[in-house]
Amino acid sequence: MLEVKNYSFKHGDNKILDNISFTLESGKILGLVGPSGVGKTSLIRGIVGLYKGEGSILLKGEEVYDNPKVKNKIAFVPDEHSSFYLIKISEIINYYKSIYKSFDEEKFYEINKIFKIPLNKRFLQLSKGMKMRVNLMIAFSLNSELLILDEPLSGLDPILKEKLLKLIVKEGAKNNKSIIISTHNLIELEKICDEVIILHNGSIDYHNSLDKIRRNFKKIQVAFDMPVYVEDLTFKGIFRISQVGRVFTIIVEENCEEFKEWLKRFKPLFLEEIDLSLEEVFINRIEGKCIDEEIL
Known part of the structure; x- marks a missing residue:
């Protein structure tokens, strides 16, 4: 179980996140949504242990920050990833095999039957959508306890989106894994998530299960x-x-x-x-709280 307790984060004098608290049970999928610039990426980086703020973030009772043992239980797919810019996909597989005992090479190849990435190509030769697919395959193959995906549907065509959504649901249910997905694609998110958090101005504006959202709104x-x-x-x-x-x-x-x-x-x-759809709930809660910029 993931526990975020009174977590706040500042960048210089600018307060990005303010007193964030929630829990996520194993086997559940959480959708993290909000307008651009409200702190979603900062919260994700806090959860994976890249940022240290006030409060605490625990995975199964252990603090995440500065804890390599716990970080090894987390798989994170960022929106952009250029760490493997010059090397081949086959070499990326060997790299993960060498440093992660939990890396499942067979699972990587199995998922690649769906994603169809040529393993002899260098990472820089791939399109944005193909790079995202490689990162997703790595994350799924790490067999982590917590999987965090930042805009995982970016650059994927409708068929691949549907296949990825099925993979995410299967991954959570089969392996009892906690999953967090940050995305602007609320129509697709609504198909798979158990809970939704709406962030606004660095705070949780709303948090509920999708079932209750459907019943209440x-x-x-x-x-x-x-x-x-x-x-x-x-x-x-x-x-x-x-x-x-x-x-x-x-x-x-x-x-x-x-x-x-x-x-x-x-x-x-x-x-x-x-x-109301999840997208309509989001629009109705946030619209009016945001100041529209003049379009020139």
Whole structure:
């Protein structure tokens, strides 16, 4: 189990992360999402032990930072990786075999039947998508206890994306592995994750299981024949209301059934409940908190 306890991180005088706390059980997949620049990469680097901040990050009760024994239980795939720029893929395999006892060469070759990377090519000769595939195969082959993927779908075509998502789910379930995925691709993430953390301004804006998100978040569209104003629609659990003509679109986080019953006092002409996707939940929680930059 991964435990992040009151973790904060500064870069100079700039506070990047502020009091982050969460746990991730073995066998679970966590989606880490948020607008660009909110601290996702800094949090990931803290979890893998590259950054030291205030608070603590523990894997199965042991501190990660400055602990090689624990770091060997973590596999990390960054968005960009150029460490093996000049060497061949076959040489990369030999390198990992020599320093990681847990490296499973047979598993690497098995996954490469899907990804089809020519092993005699140098890393620099590969496209961005192919480089990501190599890094993913290495990470899967390390048989780690914690797998962290930063934008793993970047540069992959739709068919390979689907195959990778299946591999991730299989890896977590079969090996009881904790997995963290940071991505902007929320439509794909929703297919596989168990939990979601939304980061905003260096803090956790929201953390819940995907099942609860699906149950709790609803969009209500309703129209009234009588005069009704936004200020009339005050009810616990509402966090966003918009209006076009007589039609109101209301995003409800909880108490949806009670809210629909309460709305009957206004004698609605129609009332429709719609499920929200993870992407819609993200947009509705974050939109309005971000300052739009002028597009020139």
